[in-house]
Amino acid sequence: MKLKPVNDKIVVKPKSKQEEVTEGGILLPDTVDQGKLMEGEVVSVGKGMYSANGTLIPVVVNVGETILYNKHAQTHEYGDYLIMSVNEVLSIVKD
Numbered sequence: 001m002k003l004k005p006v007n008d009k010i011v012v013k014p015k016s017k018q019e020e021v022t023e024g025g026i027l028l029p030d031t032v033d034q035g036k037l038m039e040g041e042v043v044s045v046g047k048g049m050y051s052a053n054g055t056l057i058p059v060v061v062n063v064g065e066t067i068l069y070n071k072h073a074q075t076h077e078y079g080d081y082l083i084m085s086v087n088e089v090l091s092i093v094k095d
Contacts, residue, residue, distance in 0.1 A: 005046040005083060008059055012040035012067065012075075012082045036071040037090065040082065059086045066093040 003011045016039075042065050048058040061067060069075075073088040 003044050003078065003081065003083070005044055007046050008049045008057075008086045009046045009083055010042055010059065010061060010086055010089070011044035011078075012069070012084060013043050013080060014082060015039040015041065015066075037068045038071050038073075039066060039068055039093065041066055043081065046086075061086060061089060061092060067091065068093060 005011050042061050042063055045059050045061060045063055048056050051057055067089045068091045069084065069088050070090065073084060075082040075084040075088065077083075
């Protein structure tokens with residue numbers, strides 16, 4: 001499957017989708033840890049947005065980079081992928 005995002009959108013493959021379970025086996029809802037950062041790999045990138053004067057503002061992430069985003073970022077799920085605005089990216093992970 002190929003997804004080609006438009007404007008400032010990116011397609012991300014989350015690194016893990018682990019549900020949190022206590023030692024006693026109780027499943028914790030995702031609202032328990034509000035500030036948790038998620039990690040994902042960028043698999044596709046839009047071209048960017050145009051400013052009011054018509055200048056293209058390019059997207060700051062590239063395909064293949066690992067990013068961090070908030071667990072409750074505004075994302076849209078499509079299969080195993082997330083589609084989000086580049087504004088939801090908090091950091092690019094560098095080795």
